[in-house]
Amino acid sequence: MSDVETEAPADEQTTTETERRSTDAPILEIRDLEKRFGGIVAVDGASFGVERGSITGLIGPNGAGKSTTFNCITGVHTPNAGSVVFDGEEITGLEPHEVANRGLVRTFQIAREFPEMTVLENMMLAPKGQLGESLWRSVAPVARGEVVEQEERMRERAWETLEFFEIDHLAEEYAGNLSGGQRKLLEMARALLTDPEMLLLDEPMAGVNPSLEKKLLGHIHELQAEGYTFLLVEHDMDVIMNHCEHIIVMHQGAVLAEGTADDITSNEEVIEAYLGGDV
Amino acid sequence: MTARDDVSEALSRQPQWIRDVLLVGGIVLATYALFAVVGLAFGVGVNSIVGTFQQITFFAAVYALTALALNLHWGYTGLFNIGVAGFMAVGAYTMAMLTAAPDGSPPGLGLPLIVGVVGGMIAAAAVGFVAALPALRVRADYFAIVTLGLSEIIRRAMLSRSLRSFELGGYSIGSITVPTVELGTGGGSGIRAPSTDVIANYLLFAGGERGGDPTILGDVLFGLGGALGVTRSIMIQGTYTLVLIGFVVAFYVLLTRIAYSPFGRVLKAIREDELAARSLGKNTNRTKIKVFMLGCALMGLAGILWQGSRTLVSPNNFMPIVTFYIFVALIVGGSGSNTGSIVGGFVFAAFLWEGPRFIRSIARANFDVRAPPTIYDAFASLGSFDPMPLVGYLIGSLDEIRFIFIGVVLIVLMIWRPDGLLGHRKEIAAATDLSRRPAVTDGGETDE
Numbered sequence: 001m002s003d004v005e006t007e008a009p010a011d012e013q014t015t016t017e018t019e020r021r022s023t024d025a026p027i028l029e030i031r032d033l034e035k036r037f038g039g040i041v042a043v044d045g046a047s048f049g050v051e052r053g054s055i056t057g058l059i060g061p062n063g064a065g066k067s068t069t070f071n072c073i074t075g076v077h078t079p080n081a082g083s084v085v086f087d088g089e090e091i092t093g094l095e096p097h098e099v100a101n102r103g104l105v106r107t108f109q110i111a112r113e114f115p116e117m118t119v120l121e122n123m124m125l126a127p128k129g130q131l132g133e134s135l136w137r138s139v140a141p142v143a144r145g146e147v148v149e150q151e152e153r154m155r156e157r158a159w160e161t162l163e164f165f166e167i168d169h170l171a172e173e174y175a176g177n178l179s180g181g182q183r184k185l186l187e188m189a190r191a192l193l194t195d196p197e198m199l200l201l202d203e204p205m206a207g208v209n210p211s212l213e214k215k216l217l218g219h220i221h222e223l224q225a226e227g228y229t230f231l232l233v234e235h236d237m238d239v240i241m242n243h244c245e246h247i248i249v250m251h252q253g254a255v256l257a258e259g260t261a262d263d264i265t266s267n268e269e270v271i272e273a274y275l276g277g278d279v
Numbered sequence: 280m281t282a283r284d285d286v287s288e289a290l291s292r293q294p295q296w297i298r299d300v301l302l303v304g305g306i307v308l309a310t311y312a313l314f315a316v317v318g319l320a321f322g323v324g325v326n327s328i329v330g331t332f333q334q335i336t337f338f339a340a341v342y343a344l345t346a347l348a349l350n351l352h353w354g355y356t357g358l359f360n361i362g363v364a365g366f367m368a369v370g371a372y373t374m375a376m377l378t379a380a381p382d383g384s385p386p387g388l389g390l391p392l393i394v395g396v397v398g399g400m401i402a403a404a405a406v407g408f409v410a411a412l413p414a415l416r417v418r419a420d421y422f423a424i425v426t427l428g429l430s431e432i433i434r435r436a437m438l439s440r441s442l443r444s445f446e447l448g449g450y451s452i453g454s455i456t457v458p459t460v461e462l463g464t465g466g467g468s469g470i471r472a473p474s475t476d477v478i479a480n481y482l483l484f485a486g487g488e489r490g491g492d493p494t495i496l497g498d499v500l501f502g503l504g505g506a507l508g509v510t511r512s513i514m515i516q517g518t519y520t521l522v523l524i525g526f527v528v529a530f531y532v533l534l535t536r537i538a539y540s541p542f543g544r545v546l547k548a549i550r551e552d553e554l555a556a557r558s559l560g561k562n563t564n565r566t567k568i569k570v571f572m573l574g575c576a577l578m579g580l581a582g583i584l585w586q587g588s589r590t591l592v593s594p595n596n597f598m599p600i601v602t603f604y605i606f607v608a609l610i611v612g613g614s615g616s617n618t619g620s621i622v623g624g625f626v627f628a629a630f631l632w633e634g635p636r637f638i639r640s641i642a643r644a645n646f647d648v649r650a651p652p653t654i655y656d657a658f659a660s661l662g663s664f665d666p667m668p669l670v671g672y673l674i675g676s677l678d679e680i681r682f683i684f685i686g687v688v689l690i691v692l693m694i695w696r697p698d699g700l701l702g703h704r705k706e707i708a709a710a711t712d713l714s715r716r717p718a719v720t721d722g723g724e725t726d727e
Binding site: 074075095100101106114117118125126131132133152155 | 533536537540543544545547548550551552554555557558559560561562563566569570573705707709711713714
C-alpha cells in the first residue's frame with residue numbers, strides 16, 4: 001500500500017496527538033467498563049489494554065460481552081460506567097463518527113456493505129477530510145473543481161487498495177452482489193481507506209472459506225508490519241492461537257484471563273469457562 | 280448492422296446528460312403525438328388540444344419539481360417524508376402572506392414577489408429544521424408518521440379560524456418599537472395574493488400588464504398561436520409553464536450535482552446503512568438535517584410555483600393526497616434517479632392525471648353518455664347489450680376510478696419493473712469517473 005496523499009486531516013488535533021504520544025503506552029485502554037441493558041449486565045467492569053502495533057485477540061463464550069464491549073468502544077453504545085482511552089485521549093461516550101475520525105475504525109460481525117452502491121462507491125465513501133462532503137462545495141461551480149481533483153486522487157488510492165485485497169475485478173459490481181467473504185474483504189479495504197491507527201475486527205473470519213481466510217490473515221500480518229494495530233473478536237481458536245500475540249479472555253462481562261496463547265491454553269479457569277463449568 | 284443499431288451506437292457515444300435530454304424529449308413528443316392523433320381523430324379542435332398539452336406540461340412540470348425534491352429525501356437519503364404537502368403549504372402560505380395587499384382580506388405585508396418567494400423557501404427550510412431535530416432520531420417508519428402528522432397540523436392550522444387574521448408586533452424592545460402588522464391565513468376561504476404567473480405577463484407584455492403592448496417574445500408567441508387558432512390565454516399560461524420548465528432544469532442541475540458528488544455519496548450511504556456510514560466517520564445527523572432542509576426549501580418553492588399560480592392559496596390544495604400523488608410520480612419514474620423523477624412526473628401528469636380527463640371530454644363530445652344513477656342500472660342495461668350506460672357511469676365517476684387506475688398501474692409496474700422506469704440505472708455517486716480507464720467522452724464534470 002502506498003501513501004498516496006490525502007488532504008490534510010480535517011481536525012488538526014490528530015497531528016498534534018501524533019507528536020506527543022509515546023510509543024510504548026497502550027494505544028487503547030479500557031478501564032472498568034460497564035454496560036447494562038435493563039436488568040442484564042452485559043459488560044461488568046472489564047479492563048484491558050491493547051499494545052500499539054499488535055494483533056490482539058478478544059475471545060470468550062457466547063454472551064461474554066465481547067460485542068457489547070466493541071460497541072461501547074466505538075460509540076454505538078454509551079457505557080454506564082468506566083472509560084475508554086484511545087491514543088492518550090478519552091473517547092468514552094463519543095459518537096461513532098467521532099471515534100472513527102480519531103483513527104479507531106471497526107468492521108462488523110455481519111459485513112455491513114452498502115448493497116446498492118458499487119464496490120468503488122463503497123470505497124470512495126471512506127476517506128477522511130473529503131472537501132466534497134460539504135454541500136456548497138459539491139454544488140458551487142468553482143469550488144467543485146477542487147472536489148473533482150481530490151476525487152481523482154482518492155480514486156487512485158481506492159483502486160490500489162482493491163488490488164491489495166484482490167477484489168479489483170469486482171470494482172464496478174454492486175456490493176450487494178458480492179459473496180459473504182468478498183464483503184468481508186470489502187469492509188476491511190474500506191476501513192483501511194479511512195487511514196485508521198487501529199482496526200477493530202468483529203469476527204472477520206466468520207463465514208469465510210479456508211483459502212480466503214488464509215489470504216485475509218496474510219493481509220492482516222502485512223498491515224501489522226506497516227504499523228497498524230488490530231483487535232479482533234473471533235471464535236476460530238486456530239486463528240486466535242496462531243496469529244494473536246496477546247489474547248484477552250472475557251467471561252460474564254469481565255476479563256477472565258490475559259496473556260500469550262500458551263498462557264491461555266494452560267489456564268484452568270479459561271478451560272472451565274469454555275467447557276461450561278459451574279456458573 | 281441495422282439502422283437501429285447505428286442509432287443506439289451513436290447514442291451510446293454521447294454523454295449521459297444528452298441521452299437523458301433525448302430520452303425525456305422523446306417521451307414527451309411521443310405522448311403529444313398520441314394525444315394529437317387521438318384528439319384529431321375524434322374531432323377535437325386544435326385550440327383544446329393545445330390547451331390539453333399546456334395542462335399536461337404544467338402538471339408534468341410541477342410534479343417533476345416536487346418529485347425531484349422528494350427524490351432527494353427519499354430516493355437518495357432514504358428519509359421517508361410523507362409530509363410533502365405540508366412543506367409546500369408553508370412555502371406557498373409564507374409567500375402569500377408576505378405579498379398579499381395590506382388592505383386585502385386577509386391582509387398581507389404587500390412585499391415584492393421575489394421577497395415572498397425567497398421568504399417562502401426560507402420558511403419551509405426552517406420548518407424542515409424544526410421537524411428534523413426530533414424526527415431524525417426516530418426510526419424510518421416513525422419518521423414517516425411524524426412528517427405526515429406535521430403536514431396535517433400545518434393544514435389544519437391554515438384552516439383554523441383563530442389564524443384567519445391576526446396582529447403581530449406593536450411592542451417595544453428598549454428604544455426599538457416594532458410596528459403592528461396585520462397578517463392572516465384567511466382560514467378556510469384562503470388567501471388572495473399576487474399570483475406567481477405574473478412572470479408570464481412580464482415576459483409577454485411591455486410593462487407587465489396583461490392587455491398592454493406585447494413584447495418581442497409576446498409578438499412571436501401570439502403570432503404563432505393566432506396562426507394555429509390558439510387563444511391568447513392558453514399562450515399566456517403556456518409561457519408560465521415554460522418558466523416552470525426552466526425551474527425543473529434548475530432543480531435537475533442542482534440535484535444532479537449533488538448526486539454526483541461526495542455529499543451525494545454520503546446520502547446514499549445513509550440510505551443503505553446509516554450505522555456503517557457513521558462507523559466510517561461520517562456525521563450522518565448533520566448531513567440528514569442539511570439535506571432535509573434543502574429538500575424542504577425545494578418543496579416550498581415547488582408549492583409556491585404550483586399553488587401560488589392560482590388566484591387563491593387555500594388549505595384544500597394541500598391535502599395529504601397531494602403527497603401520495605407525488606410519491607406515485609416518483610415511484611413510476613424510479614426513485615433514486617433524477618431523470619426518472621422528471622419522466623415520472625410527466626408520465627403521471629399525462630396518463631394518470633390529464634389522460635382520463637381528455638378521454639372524458641372526447642367521450643362527452645362524441646357520444647350521448649349520461650351516467651345512470653347507480654352502477655346497478657349500468658350493469659342492468661349491459662345485460663340488454665347496451666354498453667353506453669356503463670361507459671357513461673365510468674366517465675361520470677372518473678375522478679374516483681382514477682384511484683383504481685393508479686393502483687393498477689402501480690401493481691403492474693411493481694411486477695414488471697420494480698425499480699420504476701429508470702430506477703435500475705447505475706448512477707455512480709462521484710464527482711469524477713471512477714473507472715480506471717477514463718471514458719473517451721466527458722463524464723459530466725464540465726456541464727455547468
